[in-house]
Amino acid sequence: MKILLVYPKYPDTFWGFRHALRFISKKAAFPPLGLLTVASMLPAEWEKRLVDLNVEPLRDDEILWADYVFISAMSVQMESAKEIIARCKKLDRRIVAGGPLFTSLHEQYGEVDHLVLNEAEITLKPFLDDLAAGKPQRIYMSEEWANVAETPIPQWDLINFKYYASMNLQYSRGCPYDCEFCDITVLYGRVPRTKAKGQVIAELDSLYEHGWKGSVFFVDDNFVGNKNKLKKEILPAIIDWMEKKKHPFYFNTEASLNSADDDELMTLLVRAGFNAVFVGIESPNEESLEECRKIPNKRRDLAASVRKIQKFGMQVQGGFILGFDVDPASIFEKLTAFIQETGIVTAMVGLLNAPQGTKLYKRLMSEGRLLHAFSGNNTDFSMNFIPKMNRETLVKGYQNVVKTIYSPKEYYKRVKRFMMEFKPPQPKTFRVNMSDIKALFKSIVRLGVIEKERVYYWRLFFWSLFTRPKLFPLAITFSIYGFHFRRVFEDQVMNLR
Numbered sequence: 020m021k022i023l024l025v026y027p028k029y030p031d032t033f034w035g036f037r038h039a040l041r042f043i044s045k046k047a048a049f050p051p052l053g054l055l056t057v058a059s060m061l062p063a064e065w066e067k068r069l070v071d072l073n074v075e076p077l078r079d080d081e082i083l084w085a086d087y088v089f090i091s092a093m094s095v096q097m098e099s100a101k102e103i104i105a106r107c108k109k110l111d112r113r114i115v116a117g118g119p120l121f122t123s124l125h126e127q128y129g130e131v132d133h134l135v136l137n138e139a140e141i142t143l144k145p146f147l148d149d150l151a152a153g154k155p156q157r158i159y160m161s162e163e164w165a166n167v168a169e170t171p172i173p174q175w176d177l178i179n180f181k182y183y184a185s186m187n188l189q190y191s192r193g194c195p196y197d198c199e200f201c202d203i204t205v206l207y208g209r210v211p212r213t214k215a216k217g218q219v220i221a222e223l224d225s226l227y228e229h230g231w232k233g234s235v236f237f238v239d240d241n242f243v244g245n246k247n248k249l250k251k252e253i254l255p256a257i258i259d260w261m262e263k264k265k266h267p268f269y270f271n272t273e274a275s276l277n278s279a280d281d282d283e284l285m286t287l288l289v290r291a292g293f294n295a296v297f298v299g300i301e302s303p304n305e306e307s308l309e310e311c312r313k314i315p316n317k318r319r320d321l322a323a324s325v326r327k328i329q330k331f332g333m334q335v336q337g338g339f340i341l342g343f344d345v346d347p348a349s350i351f352e353k354l355t356a357f358i359q360e361t362g363i364v365t366a367m368v369g370l371l372n373a374p375q376g377t378k379l380y381k382r383l384m385s386e387g388r389l390l391h392a393f394s395g396n397n398t399d400f401s402m403n404f405i406p407k408m409n410r411e412t413l414v415k416g417y418q419n420v421v422k423t424i425y426s427p428k429e430y431y432k433r434v435k436r437f438m439m440e441f442k443p444p445q446p447k448t449f450r451v452n453m454s455d456i457k458a459l460f461k462s463i464v465r466l467g468v469i470e471k472e473r474v475y476y477w478r479l480f481f482w483s484l485f486t487r488p489k490l491f492p493l494a495i496t497f498s499i500y501g502f503h504f505r506r507v508f509e510d511q512v513m514n515l516r
Contacts, residue, residue: 023085027099055173091118094395140165185234211244342371351416362437427472
């Protein structure tokens with residue numbers, strides 16, 4: 020068999036970092052971990068090629084080379100996935116599709132030849148067995164949860180590492196919480212399923228042996244879902260590995276805010292090399308947290324928890340949502356103030372949406388308020404239901420929030436506030452590569468000369484260089500991030516008609 024694995028293109032999104040990637044001469048933030056893992060599950064003797072449309076175009080001759088085209092996608096990649104499917108059908112090539120997009124909306128993809136849904140550890144083998152027997156079915160589904168202890172190491176030799184800003188790996192699936200708007204528990208369950216420490220170390224070894232140095236993102240939706248195993252087995256193993264390898268990586272991940280309650284956990288994360296964590300804070304309004312059942316955030320001092328994580332030496336990247344039924348008229352000013360005062364530099368603010376299958380989706384359907392499917396983009400204007408707040412008021416308030424927090428004046432003020440108090444642990448090694456040098460000079464030219472933020476850029480540039488020189492590279496990184504965030508929101512939100 021000749022198998023072509025195709026990863027659809029992302030639109031210009033908050034987490035795509037398209038505008039920032041140009042500064043470091045990279046084409047995509049992360050490689051397609053799911054497809055690379057699926058590739059390892061296919062027979063070793065099969066020929067495999069991977070095309071990531073985020074780094075290179077898909078040619079017709081590549082499609083014609085393949086016996087089957089495998090596509091995996093998330094909801095936000097829907098439009099690109101449709102284009103790929105259309106091209107494959109036109110060239111008479113059979114399609115195998117899976118991943119979150121097709122698992123959630125498989126009934127919309129009648130033109131796909133074979134839908135291998137849910138988790139590939141369970142559904143891929145039956146498909147392969149039927150294919151070998153000459154009788155493949157159209158749909159393979161399962162209500163069981165996969166044993167991730169059996170998940171193989173991704174087939175990294177299918178990608179060109181130089182195209183990507185960061186590598187990624189997965190330690191666990193599932194989340195113990197069940198927020199009303201979140202589809203993670205729909206896709207992966209509420210009991211976190213984890214890999215053994217030997218698997219995690221083997222995956223780190225594989226990346227290291229392929230010559231990777233730098234950022235590694237643990238893609239888990241809640242990395243701390245099983246805190247006991249993390250503290251007793253996984254983090255100590257990573258700490259030991261990092262020390263032996265002289266700290267070739269630095270890590271970031273996603274976790275719940277109640278991580279701040281566990282000092283031992285925080286200490287181990289930082290010792291292991293974690294320097295940033297994305298946290299779903301959602302709202303500074305207690306009633307909104309109650310509405311969406313955001314259990315880890317209820318009845319706590321949100322700002323104090325954020326500052327505690329920052330004081331341990333990790334950046335807090337925050338996710339926020341507007342449009343809850345109980346959001347008061349004051350929510351816009353309250354949210355803006357919270358973001359500015361806590362120094363959360365990377366603040367993703369979006370409008371509430373209801374992904375299919377979530378409790379929110381079912382509630383809104385029963386109330387007759389659903390409008391259309393969720394686009395998968397957390398920061399475009401794609402609210403898929405009728406909000407309780409006046410829609411015009413909500414849109415205007417949302418625009419004002421993002422316009423304020425990503426205006427050069429307020430953004431750079433927030434960066435400086437964060438850097439004044441941030442004291443990361445002393446790094447074991449310090450590496451400057453050509454990509455960093457290019458990014459510095461590109462930022463000087465673009466942000467220091469061309470763009471409207473140049474006055475704020477130079478103030479931060481010299482302030483960090485002379486008062487916090489160890490954080491100077493971070494200051495440049497934040498400046499580049501700010502440019503990306505502004506461009507995304509200007510393109511997607513500010514130009515609404």
